[in-house]
Amino acid sequence: MSKFKNKKQGDLPAISTASLPDIVFMLLFFFMVATVMRDSSLMIENILPSADQVEKLEKDRTMFIYAGKPSEQFKKFGNEARIQINDAFVNVSDIQPAVYAARAELLEELQSRFVVALKVDKDTNAGIVSDIKQELREANALKVMYITNAKVEQ
Secondary structure, three states: OOOOOOOOOOOOOOOOOOOOHHHHHHHHHHHHHOOOOOOOOEEEOOOOOEEOOOOOOOOHHHEEEEEOOOOOOHHHHOOEEEEEOOOOOOOHHHHHHHHHHEEEEEEEHHHHHOEEEEEEOOOHHHHHHHHHHHHHOOOOOEEEEEEEEEOOOO
């Protein structure tokens, strides 16, 4: 009889967990960089109309203006159509300063190609859209795009 036992020939060595924290932090960093955060949360109902010809929009030089009735959680603001820029309801008179501020945030070479995108609920009155467009004209924001859904073929 021997004092020492011989190891089995087929045993695998234990897995080293020394590099596990490095891998976890690398994955965490990757997902933090690759994740796109929402620009603003909608405070209005926004059911977009459909269109036949839809074009992809570059978001690097675009300001979004939303118009529609307040959603269920914001009914305390009333039932009439409201204008939303970023995360706040604004009046028609607040559109020009918001346009000037958004244009000033852009790089100088993109300021001449500044576009205002309107996301208007399909049940919103045309009067509020007309007021928005008038304020955009006065702010010299003449490139306006209407955001729609692609028309579904039936």
